[in-house]
Amino acid sequence: MSDQNSATGIPEPEGAADIIDTDFEIGQHNLEGNVGPFGFDIHNPVFLISGLSIVAFVLYALAAPEQAASFFGWLRPMLTSTFDWFFLTAANIFVLFCLFLIVSPWGGVRLGGKDARPDYNYLGWFAMLFAAGMGIGLMFFGVLEPVYHMAISEPLGVPSPFAADGSIIPENVEAAKQMGLAATIYHWGLHPWAIYAVVALALALFSFNKGLPLSIRSAFYPIFGERVWGWTGHIIDTLAVFATLFGLATSLGLGAQQANAGLEHVYGIPNSITVQVILIIAITSIALISVLRGLDGGVKVLSEINMVIAALLLLFVLFAGPTSAILSDFVTGLVAYATDLPGLSNPVGRTDDGYREGWTAFYWAWWISWSPFVGMFIARVSRGRTVREFITCVLIIPSLVCVLWMAVFGGVAIDQVLTDPASAVKANVIDSYSPELSLFAMLEGLPLSAITSTIGIVLVIVFFVTSSDSGSLVIDTITAGGKVDAPVPQRVFWCTFEGLVAIVLLIGGGLSSLQAMVISTGLPFTLVLLLMCVAIFRGLQTEER
DSSP: OOOBOTTTSSBOOSSOOOOOSSSOOOOOOOOOOOBOGGGOBOSSHHHHHHHHHHHHHHHHHHHOHHHHHHHHHHHHHHHHHHHHHHHHHHHHHHHHHHHHHHHSGGGGOBTTOTTOOOSSOHHHHHHHHHHHHTHHHHHHHHHHHHHHHHHHOOGGGOOOSBOTTSOBOHHHHHHHHHHHHHHHHHHHSHHHHHHHHHHHHHHHIIIIITOOOSSGGGGGHHHHGGGGGTHHHHHHHHHHHHHHHHHHHHHHHHHHHHHHHHHHHHHOOOOSHHHHHHHHHHHHHHHHHHHHHHIIIIIHHHHHHHHHHHHHHHHHHHHHSOHHHHHHHHHHHHHHHHHHHHHHTOOSSOOOHHHIIIIIIHHHHHHHHHHHHHHHHHHHTOTTOBHHHHHHHHHHHHHHHHHHHHHHHHHHHHHHHHHOTTOHHIIIIIISOOGGGHHHHHHHTSTTHHHHHHHHHHHHHHHHHHHHHHHHHHHHHHHTTTOSSOOHHHHHHHHHHHHHHHHHHHHTTTHHHHHHHHHHHHHHHHHHHHHHHHHHHHHHHTSOO
16 A cells, blocks of 8 residues: 555555656556545545535534525525626637537547447437436426526517517517527537536546546646645545535425425425425435445436436427427527527627526536536546547537427427417416426426326436436545545435435525525636646647547
């Protein structure tokens, strides 16, 4: 066993391995720490710092829920109104960087070395990617967002199709419908997947090709050198843990709210914080079982089940609704997205503050806070892909599937709103804003609504479980210094506290609290991702093509 550096807590390498042959050298670090009290691997300071901080946060929010709610209510609008330009600019950089890598000479670099081959086929790979990446979000916002943006039509100043008395203004309908789809696709297309791709590529490159631990800090070796094994690296990994945990907690909170709304809608179970807390506890318990089964035995199986159920629900809505109009919306939405993308991504000189600050800035912070979790998860299952194949599959193909999802669910909902003034969607999205009910309101207007709503509830819950268990595995890996086989009690700790954080945020202010914390952790981690682009470029320059 190598000697441990007392200043950092990270064991020094037993011997340097010249992994990179030109610009810099990387030592292979032995991260086999000792198992401490309660079965935790606590040799890495990241675990103690992040673990104790999260415990303190949970205790504070439980002890003073009203004070916490007031603070969170102030925090979110302050951050989005102040830093919206920064989030938009950074997200644009990530998209341009990924597109550059696709066409660059480094696109032929293979993750894991030139002889590496993929560990998973495309079906299994895509299933895990979608279930971890945007599952609950698509269920929660798939109906809500297209209808909301169409009705409000604030993005880029497009006029609303509704007059003050609620009547429809025919000449405004088509432009508002296109804007509703374009404004939604913008939040679920190239930009979020570029954020995920940057983190995933950095982790895969420096772990599989350079022989470094599968941890966020490893990506910064080209910039900070040996300092990544000291407090510079500890700070980077701790930020990643906070961002991931609060990003997951936001998704778990949204999932609990939507599942509770569906249970009330179909079975009359009261929609309350108490029921949502019970749901989080129950589903976190299920997630613990999946966590204990590991990546292949738990996450992969649930992800594939998820994909099948989601595909069946998608096909049902497509064929039960106005099919030809939906397919037309898919094409129309893509065209509108491409046309309006420059305006929607412009960070300055805009007047649509509600959309830019309330939606886009929150979304980019949410995706960025999810990026350590989704990025590490994608990296772990992407060995053997070339950089070009990796970026294309992670960036382009998922974006198209998200567009299809929004066109189907949002297109049916928009059709219901425009053809039936008494539709449940109009009542729950436009007349009274009840976002958690939007999916079930849309299904109410289709045949077999009780069955499809039940399927929707099941899908939300399974997405909930896959997000929780895969997120726990990722946080566990980060806090264990990059090891993928950290002690089981440590996995249980993180899975449990993900649920607790979601609970205390729901109690301490609901949706606004969830959004406030995800933005506050996403903001500093945006700087980490920008530096990561530089590190990727330097790392690829030393790779054999």
